[in-house]
Amino acid sequence: MVDLDGDLTCKTWTVAEAAEAAGVTPDVIYQWKRRGKIKPVNERGWPRYRALDILKAEAATRERAHRAA
Structure with missing residues (x-):
């Protein structure tokens, strides 16, 4: 589970963490x-x-694809 609390401008994520937080696969991050x-x-x-x-x-x-959150 990725932590979304705190200052997100300073927090960094690995590819796997970023993919989990965005709800996509690691391939999408790449x-x-x-x-x-x-x-x-x-x-x-x-x-x-x-x-x-x-x-x-x-x-x-998401906005370009006209999808809701």
Whole structure:
């Protein structure tokens, strides 16, 4: 279970955590990265993404698809 409490501008998530929080598969997170919707905050190692960026990308995707939360 991903923790959505606290300051989401500073919190970072792994691909798996980001996917769980957004309700998508890890492949979608990689697609968002390739399309430039999100970018990792670290330069080396396993990618980590800013929680707020993930939630914004998910909301924008949902809005474009005309889906409700």
